[in-house]
Amino acid sequence: MNPIYLRRRCRLLLSKTPPAGNGSDTPSGPVTAVELAAIQAQAEALGYLLSDAVLTCLAAWPRPSVTLVGRQLLKVLREMTGAHRQYRPLYPDFPKQVQDLSDAQRYLDAITHYVTLRRMPGDGSDRPPLFHGREPQIIELGEAAECEAIFTQLAASATSLSETDRNDLAWYVKQYRADIFRLMPAKIPFKETIALVCGHLIRHVPGPATDAFLHDRLDTATDVLRVAVALADGDVSLALPTRFASLPRARRKQLLALVERHPNAAQDMPRWKERWKRLGEVLHPGEYADRFPATAAAFAQLRSGRPPATFNSAIEALLAAGQTEDAAQRLASRPGEFARRLDHLLRTAANPQSVLQGFARVVDQVPTPLLLQLHTHATHRDAPASLRSFYPKGEVAKVFAMADARAPLPDGSAAALGELCQATLLKRFATLAPLGDCYLDPALRDHVVPLAQRAASRSLRTLARGSSLPLPDADFVRMFLWWKNGRGRADVDLSAAMFGPNFDFIDALTYYRLQSYGGYHSGDIVDAPQGAAEFIDLDLERLRGRGVRFVVMVLNSFTGQPYCDLPECFAGWMARHDANSGEPFEPRTVMDRVDLTSNTMISLPLALDLHAGRVRWMDVALREQPRLNNVANNLSGVSLMLRSLMTRPQPDLHTLFTLHARARGRIVDDAQAARTAFGVDGGITPFDTDRIRAEFLV
Numbered sequence: 001m002n003p004i005y006l007r008r009r010c011r012l013l014l015s016k017t018p019p020a021g022n023g024s025d026t027p028s029g030p031v032t033a034v035e036l037a038a039i040q041a042q043a044e045a046l047g048y049l050l051s052d053a054v055l056t057c058l059a060a061w062p063r064p065s066v067t068l069v070g071r072q073l074l075k076v077l078r079e080m081t082g083a084h085r086q087y088r089p090l091y092p093d094f095p096k097q098v099q100d101l102s103d104a105q106r107y108l109d110a111i112t113h114y115v116t117l118r119r120m121p122g123d124g125s126d127r128p129p130l131f132h133g134r135e136p137q138i139i140e141l142g143e144a145a146e147c148e149a150i151f152t153q154l155a156a157s158a159t160s161l162s163e164t165d166r167n168d169l170a171w172y173v174k175q176y177r178a179d180i181f182r183l184m185p186a187k188i189p190f191k192e193t194i195a196l197v198c199g200h201l202i203r204h205v206p207g208p209a210t211d212a213f214l215h216d217r218l219d220t221a222t223d224v225l226r227v228a229v230a231l232a233d234g235d236v237s238l239a240l241p242t243r244f245a246s247l248p249r250a251r252r253k254q255l256l257a258l259v260e261r262h263p264n265a266a267q268d269m270p271r272w273k274e275r276w277k278r279l280g281e282v283l284h285p286g287e288y289a290d291r292f293p294a295t296a297a298a299f300a301q302l303r304s305g306r307p308p309a310t311f312n313s314a315i316e317a318l319l320a321a322g323q324t325e326d327a328a329q330r331l332a333s334r335p336g337e338f339a340r341r342l343d344h345l346l347r348t349a350a351n352p353q354s355v356l357q358g359f360a361r362v363v364d365q366v367p368t369p370l371l372l373q374l375h376t377h378a379t380h381r382d383a384p385a386s387l388r389s390f391y392p393k394g395e396v397a398k399v400f401a402m403a404d405a406r407a408p409l410p411d412g413s414a415a416a417l418g419e420l421c422q423a424t425l426l427k428r429f430a431t432l433a434p435l436g437d438c439y440l441d442p443a444l445r446d447h448v449v450p451l452a453q454r455a456a457s458r459s460l461r462t463l464a465r466g467s468s469l470p471l472p473d474a475d476f477v478r479m480f481l482w483w484k485n486g487r488g489r490a491d492v493d494l495s496a497a498m499f500g501p502n503f504d505f506i507d508a509l510t511y512y513r514l515q516s517y518g519g520y521h522s523g524d525i526v527d528a529p530q531g532a533a534e535f536i537d538l539d540l541e542r543l544r545g546r547g548v549r550f551v552v553m554v555l556n557s558f559t560g561q562p563y564c565d566l567p568e569c570f571a572g573w574m575a576r577h578d579a580n581s582g583e584p585f586e587p588r589t590v591m592d593r594v595d596l597t598s599n600t601m602i603s604l605p606l607a608l609d610l611h612a613g614r615v616r617w618m619d620v621a622l623r624e625q626p627r628l629n630n631v632a633n634n635l636s637g638v639s640l641m642l643r644s645l646m647t648r649p650q651p652d653l654h655t656l657f658t659l660h661a662r663a664r665g666r667i668v669d670d671a672q673a674a675r676t677a678f679g680v681d682g683g684i685t686p687f688d689t690d691r692i693r694a695e696f697l698v
Contacts, residue, residue, distance in 0.1 A: 001147055001175075003076045004168050008150055008690065010048075011142030012073070014057045019065045031059060031066040039070040046077045046587045047134055053141040073139075080460055082570055082593045085482050087533040087585035090523025092121075095537045096580045098520045106514055110524060130582025133589050134472065134575065148183050150690060151176075156185035157693035159369050160192055160237070160454035163597065169193075173200035181209060189367065189698070191223060192236045192454075199230030202254070214258060221265035221298075224258045225272060228279050237454060238272055239393040244282045252283050259295045266298035270310050276302055315341075324349040328358045335365040339374050342417070343381070343409070352410045356417065363424050368697050369451050371421050372651045378418035380649040381409055389644040391452055391465075398455075398600075399620050401644040422659070429663035432698070436675030437668045438661035444654035444678060446614070447686040450693055451651065456619060457605070459594040460572070462689045463617040466650050471540070471613045472591065474575035479536040479553050480585060483569040483596075484528050490566055491526040491558040494534040495631040498543070499550040501611070503643045506548055508631050509536050518542030522584070526558075531568075537579050544610045550646075551608040552618070552638055554631045557601035569596040571605055573615075594619065601629055604641055618645050653678070653686055660696060 005011050036058060040050055050058075058066050078084040090109070091097040101109070151172040154165055161169065173180050180201075188194045194217050201210040218224055226236045231251075234242030247255075259265050269276045280299045289296035311334065318327040328345050331338035338359055346352045363371070390400045448464040456465070463469075471477070481494040495510035498517060507516050511524030511534075518539035525532040538551060555571055563569050572593035574586065582589075594605050600621035607616045622637045631638070657678040661667050668674050677683025684691065 002072065004150065004171065005142055005147045006073070006076050006139065007080060008168070009142065009146065010137055011140045011146070012054055012069075013142045013144060013147050014054065014069070016057055016060075018061050029063050031061060031063045033059075035063065035066065039066075039073070042070075042074050043077060043139070044136060044588075046074070046081050046083055047136050047590065048077055049136045049138050051138050051140045054139060057141060078587070080593070081587040081590045082480070082482065082572060082585070083587035083590075085531055085533075085568075087480070087482065087535075087583070089533050089535055089584060090525050092584075094522040094535055094584050095520040098514055098522065106523075128578075128581045130578075130586050130588070132577050133586065134591060136588075148172075151180070151183045152185050153690035153694040155183075155188050155193060155197055156695075156698075157193060157690070158189045158367065158697035159451045159693050160190065161196070162453040162456035162458070164456075164458040165453065166196060169196060170200050173197070174204050177205050178207070178209060180205065181213070184213075185694070188217065191226060194218070194223065195226030195230045195236045198227045202227070202231060202251075215261070218258055219262075221259050221262045221268040222272065224255060224262075225275060225279060227258070228255055229275070237393045238275055241274065242278065244278055247282050253288065253291075256283055256285060256288055256292045256295050259298075260292040263294070265295060266301055267310060269298055269302050271312070273302060312337075319344075319348070322348075325351060325354055328355045332358055332362050335362040336367060336370060338362060339366045339370050342374070343377070343406070346409050346413050346417075347407050352413050356413065356420070359417075360420055363420060364428070366424075368425065368428065369449075371425060372449065372656060372697070373451065375418055375421035375425065376649055376651045376655070378414045378421060381414040381417075385647070387640075387644055387647060389648045393454070398622070399641055399644055401640050425659050426663045428698075429660050432660075432664055435661060435665035437673060438657075438665045439668055439671040439674035439677045439679070439683070440654060440657055440661060441671075441677075441679035441681075442654065443680045444657060444686065445652050447653045447680070449651040449653055449656050449697070450689050451697075453689070453693075455598070457594045457596065457598070459619075460590065460592050462687055463619075464686070464689075465617060465619050466645055466648065467686065468609070468612075468614040468616040471608065471610075471615055472575040474577055475540060476576040476579045477538045477540060477551075477608065478574040478576050478579070478584075478589075479538070479571070480574065481534045481555060481569075481571045482531060484531045484567050486561055486566045488561075489527050489559060490561050491524075492528075492534075492566075492569060493524065493556045493558050493630060494521075494536055494571065495554040495556065496521075496536045496538065497552045497554055497631055497635065497638050498548045499552070499639065499642060500547055501549045503550070503639050503646075505635050505639060508554075508635075509538075510554075510631050512630075512632075517546050517548060533585070535584055537576075538608070539579075540608075540610060549609065549611045550642055551610065552642055553605050553607070554634070554638060555596065555603040555605070556629050556631060556634070558629055560601060560629065562599045562601055563596040563603065564599045566596075570594060571596060571603075573606065591615075602634060602637075604638065607642055607645070609646075616645060618642075620645070653692070656692075656696060657684075 002013055005013055036055055043050060154169050198214055201213060229242045230236050232242050232244050285296045285299045315327050315330060324345055331341060342359060345355045349355045385404045387401045388404045392398055446468045448466040450464040479494060479496060483490060483492045493511050495508055497508045498506040500506055509516055509519045509521045514521040514523060520537045522535040525534060570593055573591055574589040575591050576589055596603055598621055602622040604618045604620050606618055609616060620641055622634055671677050679685060
């Protein structure tokens with residue numbers, strides 16, 4: 001449990017009663033101050049410190065138990081920061097070794113490496129030690145209730161979960177078994193999360209309690225489809241096809257019985273026709289036609305190619321015939337779909353006011369995340385926009401952008417819609433527990449509400465895509481990459497693409513250009529049987545002086561393996577005051593680290609905005625190119641993604657928390673006098689993702 005608790009809350013769960021002997025071969029006896037200091041010193045080198053409460057608790061423990069906790073703690077911290085791997089770039093004395101080389105020598109060294117795969121000599125023996133680093137994070141003493149609440153908040157999330165979230169959710173069900181029902185929230189609002197929880201319950205907690213849970217929480221046939229996908233370890237968003245394995249007879253009957261309970265299954269199935277066909281191949285519904293006749297008939301009709309008219313097809317027919325108001329009346333039965341189509345309805349309706357009035361009658365049934373997005377959309381709809389950006393559903397964070405050619409909304413429609421959404425949210429939030437006096441940090445405007453975390457990469461700090469943080473007070477930023485070969489030779493390239501104020505490309509630091517604009521690349525490594533590292537140093541002041549505004553971190557799988565096929569691949573960035581002090585990789589200076597595990601070959605983790613002094617979290621992927629996969633052949637896509645992330649209006653936390661404060665309390669200017677503080681450095685912060693999704697998006 002502690003690895004999850006430490007990673008998500010920076011806390012340790014320790015018994016205040018000294019544990020008994022654990023059979024360790026470590027000499028027994030009370031732990032000494034020297035031994036505690038040794039653990040503290042190693043944690044401090046990784047950018048963390050144990051609080052006084054943690055040290056006091058450990059001081060009462062026997063030496064074997066403290067040794068075990070210390071080993072586990074340091075192992076997790078090393079993995080979090082990336083310090084669990086050795087970093088030896090092509091030039092071990094980077095960056096000085098690169099700075100001192102001529103272009104001709106760099107060329108000869110590159111040829112030598114490409115032919116022999118040998119690294120350049122150098123040991124860094126003359127490198128001065130590092131005497132700085134980011135301010136350490138304090139590891140506090142935790143409580144069992146708070147640790148268990150992680151599961152409750154994850155399950156209660158009103159938005160999609162990342163892969164890390166899904167793995168942690170599974171861990172709790174596996175460990176707690178039947179006791180997990182004690183931690184189950186009263187409501188699981190997100191369909192994908194319901195499917196994941198139900199799938200884990202079927203696997204690990206079979207019995208009457210799970211059967212009752214399934215009957216209570218699965219509202220449609222599509223919900224049952226998602227559960228079947230979860231059992232097959234597929235994509236519960238249904239964006240990707242799933243390969244279903246053969247199922248035991250009892251499991252087939254269980255799923256068929258769940259479908260049979262829903263009388264509209266025949267109309268529901270055509271929405272995901274191919275997914276249902278593949279599931280039907282393993283369920284064999286015809287064998288149980290006598291027991292589940294409606295389900296067998298629905299599958300037969302699906303395979304016949306003559307599906308019944310669906311709700312969406314009826315809506316499309318009305319819109320094609322120009323009967324927008326009639327379509328709006330039909331959509332009132334599905335408020336969420338109504339909200340998603342509202343912009344198009346208002347643009348095309350002869351009487352947009354009647355459409356808006358129809359939506360007002362059902363707006364209180366629209367989920368909060370969708371309503372918040374609609375509010376942001378309405379707020380910015382009348383402003384001219386050059387791009388429209390889309391985040392397709394799926395497990396890979398891809399962004400599509402296109403010119404915004406939409407006609408403007410009728411005068412006053414956007415403002416009226418924004419006011420309607422705001423009034424509905426205020427009314428909804430007013431039913432929640434009071435917050436008292438509330439302080440809101442203006443810096444929260446730079447943080448995006450975590451609405452779509454499905455494809456979010458595992459990182460040291462959890463940020464929503466599009467959020468930004470201030471650059472630390474440092475002279476240099478050092479980007480880093482570490483990877484290891486998979487089934488064959490793997491060459492992953494680290495690059496930094498530089499753009500001007502108008503997103504015009506200036507230059508790139510990459511394997512074919514090791515020095516430019518005051519920046520240095522550590523050299524191209526093309527084989528990593530034992531792991532390999534690449535670094536890029538950026539002199540921030542020199543880059544600003546030469547007209548560079550944006551620097552995008554770009555990672556390309558040159559040999560064509562998707563990151564999910566590599567045993568390990570991660571990247572991040574450090575803030576340094578002296579580029580040639582300390583080791584090339586110093587965990588104390590790591591500001592963020594992200595695991596690359598997606599089924600893609602091009603990743604854009606972050607961008608630096610040098611004029612604003614901020615780092616913007618991108619965490620998006622590009623489609624692989626048919627040509628040589630390097631930064632030069634993807635510049636148009638990199639520039640487009642940068643423009644999209646910098647200009648796309650998104651719901652921000654300041655707006656969300658302001659609505660809660662207005663509905664549930666009173667806004668004050670003094671953080672010390674506030675009962676509830678919303679801030680970047682204290683109170684409820686952007687990094688409290690679990691709590692925000694579970695408690696503020698309801």
